Amino acid sequence: MADKRITIRATRFDPEKDKSPRLQSYDIPFSDDSMVVLDALNYIKSHVDGSLSYRWSCRMGICGSCGMTVNGTPKLTCSAFLRDYWPRSVTVTPLNNFPIVRDLVVDMEDFMHKLKSIKPWIIRKQEIPLGAGEHRQTMDQIGEFRQFSQCINCMLCYAACPVYGLDNEFLGPAAIALARRYNLDSRDQGTKERLPMIAHPDGIWECSFVGECSVVCPKGVDPAKAIQQTKLDTTMRFVLPYGNRE
Amino acid sequence: MDFESYDVLVVGGGLAGIRAAIAVVEANPRLKVAMVSKVYPMRSHTVSAEGGAAAVLRPEDSYETHAFDTIKGSDYLADQDVVEAFVREAPIEVIQMEHWGCPWSREPDGKISARPFGGMTTWRTCFAADKTGFHMLHTVFQTSLKFDQIHRHDEAFATKLLVEDGRCVGVVAIDMRSGKFDAITAKAVILATGGLGRVYAFTTNGNICTGDGMALAYRAGVGLKDMEMVQFHPTGLPFTGILITEAVRGEGGYLTNKDGERFLKRYVPNKMELGPRDIISRAMTTEFEEGRGFEGAHGKYMHLDVRHLGEAVIDSKLPFMRELGREFVGIDIVHDPIPVRPVQHYMMGGVDADISGVTPLAGLYAAGECANVGLNGGNRLGSNSLSECLVFGAAAGRQAADYVSSARAPGSNPVGAMLKDETARIEAAYLDKKGGDERIGAIREEMQLAMDVGAGVFRTREGLEKLTKQLGTLRDRFEKIKIEDSSRTFNTELMAAMELDFMLEVADVITYSALAREESRGAHSRRDYPERDDAKYLKHTVAFRTDDISPRLEYRDVRITNFKPQARTY
Amino acid sequence: MSAEAETATRTYRPPMGAGWWTRKGHYFWYMVREFTALPLALWLLWLLYEIQRAGRGPSGYYPPNSTAFVIFSAICLPFALYHSFTFLKLAGVILRVKLLDKPLASGVIVATMFGTWLVASVVVGAVLIGFGR
Numbered sequence: 023m024a025d026k027r028i029t030i031r032a033t034r035f036d037p038e039k040d041k042s043p044r045l046q047s048y049d050i051p052f053s054d055d056s057m058v059v060l061d062a063l064n065y066i067k068s069h070v071d072g073s074l075s076y077r078w079s080c081r082m083g084i085c086g087s088c089g090m091t092v093n094g095t096p097k098l099t100c101s102a103f104l105r106d107y108w109p110r111s112v113t114v115t116p117l118n119n120f121p122i123v124r125d126l127v128v129d130m131e132d133f134m135h136k137l138k139s140i141k142p143w144i145i146r147k148q149e150i151p152l153g154a155g156e157h158r159q160t161m162d163q164i165g166e167f168r169q170f171s172q173c174i175n176c177m178l179c180y181a182a183c184p185v186y187g188l189d190n191e192f193l194g195p196a197a198i199a200l201a202r203r204y205n206l207d208s209r210d211q212g213t214k215e216r217l218p219m220i221a222h223p224d225g226i227w228e229c230s231f232v233g234e235c236s237v238v239c240p241k242g243v244d245p246a247k248a249i250q251q252t253k254l255d256t257t258m259r260f261v262l263p264y265g266n267r268e
Numbered sequence: 269m270d271f272e273s274y275d276v277l278v279v280g281g282g283l284a285g286i287r288a289a290i291a292v293v294e295a296n297p298r299l300k301v302a303m304v305s306k307v308y309p310m311r312s313h314t315v316s317a318e319g320g321a322a323a324v325l326r327p328e329d330s331y332e333t334h335a336f337d338t339i340k341g342s343d344y345l346a347d348q349d350v351v352e353a354f355v356r357e358a359p360i361e362v363i364q365m366e367h368w369g370c371p372w373s374r375e376p377d378g379k380i381s382a383r384p385f386g387g388m389t390t391w392r393t394c395f396a397a398d399k400t401g402f403h404m405l406h407t408v409f410q411t412s413l414k415f416d417q418i419h420r421h422d423e424a425f426a427t428k429l430l431v432e433d434g435r436c437v438g439v440v441a442i443d444m445r446s447g448k449f450d451a452i453t454a455k456a457v458i459l460a461t462g463g464l465g466r467v468y469a470f471t472t473n474g475n476i477c478t479g480d481g482m483a484l485a486y487r488a489g490v491g492l493k494d495m496e497m498v499q500f501h502p503t504g505l506p507f508t509g510i511l512i513t514e515a516v517r518g519e520g521g522y523l524t525n526k527d528g529e530r531f532l533k534r535y536v537p538n539k540m541e542l543g544p545r546d547i548i549s550r551a552m553t554t555e556f557e558e559g560r561g562f563e564g565a566h567g568k569y570m571h572l573d574v575r576h577l578g579e580a581v582i583d584s585k586l587p588f589m590r591e592l593g594r595e596f597v598g599i600d601i602v603h604d605p606i607p608v609r610p611v612q613h614y615m616m617g618g619v620d621a622d623i624s625g626v627t628p629l630a631g632l633y634a635a636g637e638c639a640n641v642g643l644n645g646g647n648r649l650g651s652n653s654l655s656e657c658l659v660f661g662a663a664a665g666r667q668a669a670d671y672v673s674s675a676r677a678p679g680s681n682p683v684g685a686m687l688k689d690e691t692a693r694i695e696a697a698y699l700d701k702k703g704g705d706e707r708i709g710a711i712r713e714e715m716q717l718a719m720d721v722g723a724g725v726f727r728t729r730e731g732l733e734k735l736t737k738q739l740g741t742l743r744d745r746f747e748k749i750k751i752e753d754s755s756r757t758f759n760t761e762l763m764a765a766m767e768l769d770f771m772l773e774v775a776d777v778i779t780y781s782a783l784a785r786e787e788s789r790g791a792h793s794r795r796d797y798p799e800r801d802d803a804k805y806l807k808h809t810v811a812f813r814t815d816d817i818s819p820r821l822e823y824r825d826v827r828i829t830n831f832k833p834q835a836r837t838y
Numbered sequence: 839m840s841a842e843a844e845t846a847t848r849t850y851r852p853p854m855g856a857g858w859w860t861r862k863g864h865y866f867w868y869m870v871r872e873f874t875a876l877p878l879a880l881w882l883l884w885l886l887y888e889i890q891r892a893g894r895g896p897s898g899y900y901p902p903n904s905t906a907f908v909i910f911s912a913i914c915l916p917f918a919l920y921h922s923f924t925f926l927k928l929a930g931v932i933l934r935v936k937l938l939d940k941p942l943a944s945g946v947i948v949a950t951m952f953g954t955w956l957v958a959s960v961v962v963g964a965v966l967i968g969f970g971r
């Protein structure tokens with residue numbers, strides 16, 4: 023156990039020097055069975071090569087910053103155990119479908135704009151004053167949207183979505199799941215306001231239901247489900263006589 | 269030179285920072301706010317908070333008991349007027365969060381539910397399953413998106429406070445993406461940079477919790493208050509330090525030693541698992557020392573047992589804990605006890621600020637974990653911190669909004685010169701530096717291990733003195749570091765070096781403050797002075813930077829209103 | 839990085855090769871699913887043509903007499919079955935049905951769908967065979 027080793031291959035790309043990314047190989051000790059891919063990267067950065075760049079913070083699967091492609095699959099590297107790969111080597115590349123900024127860091131500004139565009143906040147015709155206390159909401163009502171509120175914005179679903187890869191205009195899995203999270207919240211009255219973004223040609227209708235987003239989602243959000251349900255709801259709004267009411 | 273200029277600049281995109289930014293624009297919608305954060309706001313470490321936020325909402329509860337619990341929990345080092353104001357504001361803020369969409373767990377009648385928590389005498393910890401911080405952070409962040417007055421500078425790292433004529437007028441920040449140095453100016457600056465857990469090796473804090481804001485203020489001449497008060501949480505997972513929330517005990521979990529005994533009966537017989545964190549962490553450490561802990565590959569540990577709660581309760585109230593157990597330990601907490609040991613968790617100390625977040629430096633405000641407004645004293649009660657971020661984030665925001673209505677805009681001349689100096693400093697110290705051979709990673713690891721040993725759950729004079737020497741040596745070695753990364757684009761090694769610089773600074777303050785407090789109070793437990801000494805130390809420590817190695821320490825009386833200090837037994 | 843801190847930093851956008859769908863089993867089956875629509879569409883077109891021929895009068899035309907059509911139908915059947923199978927499986931994801939205020943498990947919805955499909959096939963088959971007599 024003491025001298026078990028593992029080979030990590032990581033993408034290196036410095037826009038100031040390189041034309042395109044390349045892989046660099048590191049052979050490091052696999053000293054503890056609890057080690058995750060992120061620990062391996064941290065070992066490299068601390069002891070072998072300080073210039074390797076990647077994002078991380080919480081190392082407990084909740085901040086959403088450490089998403090990378092591990093042996094071809096989008097993963098949170100803080101929850102991807104080396105023991106599941108060893109003795110094979112581990113290849114870590116940036117998330118697919120995003121522009122690469124540096125090494126394992128991708129540009130996610132596009133999502134930040136999309137997130138804002140779906141108005142991810144409670145919209146009400148009439149705000150109730152703070153003094154009136156809380157809105158009443160039952161656990162069953164929370165259950166309606168709970169799943170879609172678990173999104174940590176880790177971008178694994180975008181990396182897994184070929185539709186997004188082929189056309190970056192697509193609103194994408196997480197943004198639509200979050201729109202649905204608010205639409206289904208009993209406190210919200212903004213479904214109609216969100217409709218133009220959602221029912222836009224680059225919105226739900228662009229999705230052809232590959233379904234891989236839901237496979238890779240580490241938080242069980244099931245964005246594919248959110249999108250298909252929204253398609254049905256939106257159609258119903260259109261078809262049913264009073265479908266477009268609030 | 270022209271610089272981006274705002275009315276208010278918030279450093280930090282965690283719960284406190286975002287709450288402050290919203291408070292500014294709510295107070296005055298015409299104000300322009302900048303929010304600078306070294307990570308995208310939703311990555312801030314607030315996201316990892318699990319247990320809940322304390323607020324008196326149930327009719328059976330009262331402000332007085334919340335205040336008393338907090339003050340007793342603080343071992344009487346809290347400023348009582350601050351606590352009394354806090355407990356009244358907390359419920360309003362929790363309701364505000366509800367209106368913004370936070371999915372608080374509910375009672376059958378649809379009202380916000382509450383759970384018991386350590387050191388609280390009644391149920392007052394509001395929660396959103398066991399991902400409270402995650403839900404609160406995403407809720408305020410997403411809500412903040414509707415305010416166009418809030419201009420975000422995401423992934424921008426603040427390196428220095430700009431001070432002009434004794435007034436804080438902005439920061440120098442590096443845009444990580446381009447590597448560009450910017451002066452971002454404002455009439456007022458609110459620091460909300462969070463904790464410093466990464467000073468320790470074994471911590472629940474994320475990689476970004478490096479005490480930056482505290483070091484920034486300290487270097488600008490502002491005092492750091494009660495920095496010896498570092499909280500150790502009893503239940504962290506060995507190896508990773510991932511937190512197992514106190515809610516596990518709140519919901520009825522047991523702590524047992526290797527003899528299967530609920531050992532807390534010897535330490536906090538009336539409260540048992542619901543005792544306060546400092547006392548339980550000491551109890552566990554004592555049990556370990558007396559040979560009653562389990563021995564594991566990653567050190568000694570105890571069992572936290574929830575098997576008797578049953579799958580239904582666990583899945584509805586503690587689903588994330590089950591997920592963490594499965595993912596990170598390979599156990600199912602429904603069938604197996606959870607291995608836990610004390611872990612660094614929270615910094616009670618911080619930037620010296622008053623009840624409205626006002627610091628002694630004009631134009632500078634502080635809120636959240638990086639601030640010490642006098643709420644937490646020697647030991648923070650679990651679930652008071654999220655509420656603190658809301659209450660004092662909002663207070664600082666409102667106060668800053670008020671201040672800028674009469675403050676003049678900063679002049680650009682001195683700012684330009686300051687930006688040039690700061691750029692030159694960083695280039696000389698890191699980017700263009702030649703000939704160093706010390707690895708950042710090595711120095712950081714040695715500092716963290718030294719802090720774990722020297723300034724941990726129990727402290728002694730010898731241990732702390734040794735620690736000051738170790739830190740001094742590490743500081744010397746830091747001068748000889750080598751930066752391998754020569755790129756300006758997303759240079760995380762440069763950030764790590766600057767964070768280490770900040771951490772060495774605050775580690776020093778912790779150590780010297782701890783050395784000077786010759787008593788045991790709250791989380792600060794001195795083996796050589798095991799008793800609390802109200803005659804000498806019912807006082808805040810305030811540390812100021814000097815050109816010497818050690819800070820200058822001042823003491824300030826604790827404000828007592830209605831609760832006379834008593835012996836603290838549970 | 840915010841909108842106003844716009845910089846000229848160059849990024850690298852990796853090309854998405856035409857063979858992306860061979861990278862993963864899941865992508866491959868998705869392509870198969872989408873592809874099955876093609877024979878289905880062709881079959882329907884042919885059926886329309888056959889119906890139109892039958893409509894020309896009582897010349898005794900009976901579609902199954904066209905060997906080519908029978909063979910083509912036999913080829914299309916597995917595609918149709920696979921397509922229906924994937925479609926019905928989705929129902930569990932899309933439909934939200936509540937019974938006594940409790941959401942129905944998606945497994946139940948899918949099972950009901952398949953059940954209905956089976957029953958409908960049997961009924962339609964029986965009717966056709968009945969008419970054929």
Ligand SMILES: Cc1cc2nc3c(=O)[nH]c(=O)nc-3n(C[C@H](O)[C@H](O)[C@H](O)COP(=O)(O)OP(=O)(O)OC[C@H]3O[C@@H](n4cnc5c(N)ncnc54)[C@H](O)[C@@H]3O)c2cc1C
Pocket residue numbers: 279280281282283284285304305306307308309312313314315316317318319320321322400401424425426427460461462463472473474476477480481511513613614635636637638650651652653654655657
């Ligand atoms: C695992 C865990 C569980 C917890 N559970 C609870 C709980 O149940 N209840 C409770 O009340 N409290 C809990 N706490 C404590 C509480 O979560 C924190 O004290 C609180 O969230 C701190 O919030 P903040 O806004 O002050 O800082 P953070 O959320 O840490 O945010 C700091 C912000 O400052 C920014 N920043 C820092 N330095 C710089 C710089 N140099 N330049 C630019 N930006 C910078 C960061 O990017 C970040 O956006 C928990 C803490 C942990 C670690």
Ligand code: SF4
Pocket residue numbers: 172173174175176177178179180195196199235238239240241242243244245
């Ligand atoms: S939906 Fe899932 S995979 Fe997509 S960003 Fe959210 S948590 Fe990540």
Ligand code: FES
Pocket residue numbers: 078079080081082083084085086087088089098099100101
């Ligand atoms: S480091 Fe936060 S999700 Fe992995």
